[in-house]
Amino acid sequence: MTQLIGLYSYWVVIVLMMAGLYIMIARYNLVKKVIGLGLFQTSIFYLYITMGKVEGGTAPILVEGKELVYSNPLPHVLILTAIVVGVATSAVALALIVRIHETYGSIEEDEIKDIEAMEPDA
Amino acid sequence: METLVVAVLLTFLVVIAIGIIVLRDLLGAVILLGVYSLVAAGAFVVMDAVDVAFTEAAVGSGISTILFLGALSFTSHKQKPRGHDSVAALVFVVITGGVLIYGTLDMPYYGSAESPAQTHPELAVRFIEESGSEVGPPNIVTSVLGSYRGYDTLGETLVVFAAGIAVLSILGLKRRRPEDEVLEDAPGDTARGASDNQQAYKE
Amino acid sequence: MFIAATIAVLITMALTLTRALMGPTLFDRLLAVNSFGTKTVMLIAVYGFMTGRPDFLDIALVYALINFLGTVAVLKFFEYDDPAAATYQEDDY
Amino acid sequence: MFDAIVWLVSWALILIGCVFVVSGAVGVIRMPDLYTRLHAASLTDTGGALFISAGLIIQSIFVFGSAMAAIKVVLILFFTLFTAPTASHALAKTALLSGLVPTDASGKPLLESSEEATQLARSRPADYRSGQDSETFAKESQFFNGELGAGRRNSGRLS
Structure with a gap:
């Protein structure tokens, strides 16, 4: 039981990661793939923040004159960077998708492959 | 109570993720992704990561939703109603998940103060004890972000800058083409994008 | 008292989330999502008081604004998109 | 105290x-x-x-x-x-x-078509005042006073 409570958050994170991975593998729509990527990213942020939490602690903002337990600030810093970089990544991906749609008229991966096979110069 | 709130929010996240998988409509999926970020940010508040919650709410739920909407308005928001649920993908995902869950069995429990991440003398302990006198601001995350890991933040800014340049150069190329060619090339849905370009020319 | 309020808000969030997943039109989802966002703001405000450190209400403030922004952005999308395409009922699932 | x-x-x-x-x-x-x-x-x-x-x-x-x-x-x-x-x-x-037609308690649509709903939404108060869109205004006031009221009464009787 203690194991269930203690590890529940990790397991949920893994389920979320697998949901994102499944979307990226099984869905042919390119925008949907980027959505899956976003899902995966957020679950990784969650994993890091879970590891920084200390039982009974508060947010790592110093309060004068009080002895408080603070949660670990290092994962927060790493994830702050990761969130911003993640959005930059998906922005580039979406821009590429818009260009693909202009060229091929489709954002379904298999249709694009068919078009490629028919006219290799396109 | 804290653990209960975290558990409920985590369950919400799983439900939303399943909804995103099942939903065939892209616009609905984008809306649900925004909610997903919002719930995750709420859970970050409960787990004491207030700065991360700020950023996740503003960037994950705000900016990225708007980026997705922009992309959808240039393409189409209907996923083709064909079944792509391949068994091989499911098997692969289940096996990977199983291996990862096996890997968590010897991880430190949620909230434990004795885990290596919490007790490393050069990292968390030092930041919490010394950053007030060494750097100054009461918010430890700010101190670490701006001072101890300042070059990291500089690199992050560079990445965002590079991404901005990349998006502009990917999307902006067609503006330099002659007008008629753009109109001929544009099939169906992008006609509106082309007319936007025309307006840009007039202005 | 704050515990009761937190539980009430969590139940509400679960109910609105059900509507967001059930649909049937996109507007229903959007309505549920907007309502869900307001509930998140309430949850964070109440939670701050529950733990006795109500310093983090700024986050609830940010959420209130972001939530409105998101809803209006999606609605703008509808206005510029083909209006007839928006009301279709999702046929599968 | x-x-x-x-x-x-x-x-x-x-x-x-x-x-x-x-x-x-x-x-x-x-x-x-x-x-x-x-x-x-x-x-x-x-x-x-x-x-x-x-x-x-x-x-x-x-x-x-x-x-x-x-x-x-x-x-x-x-x-x-x-x-x-x-x-x-x-x-x-x-x-x-976008043409989502409101219905009354029995599920009967209150407008005839989704185009009518779109038209209703497009009509603006400024247009009534300048008299540019009097037809839509008449339709709308009929809708809000007549049919919607009837629907409400109807639903009261049903329940």
């Missing part, structure tokens, strides 16, 4: 707010179509936020002794009171604009 009053008042306010919020969520689940759900959600959202925030303001001033927290709660309340009705209005209007 004073503490007891503060505790009682804030407790009552937060409880009323919770009742609002939960009943609104039940309405969102149970109501038959979008417009009725919107009605349930938007009104209880604003009401619930109002009462819960009032309770929190009393708590933050008298129990926590923090004026800053009270100001922040007031700001949250302020923004919620402005943005929630605006979002609901925009949602209803866009739904009508």
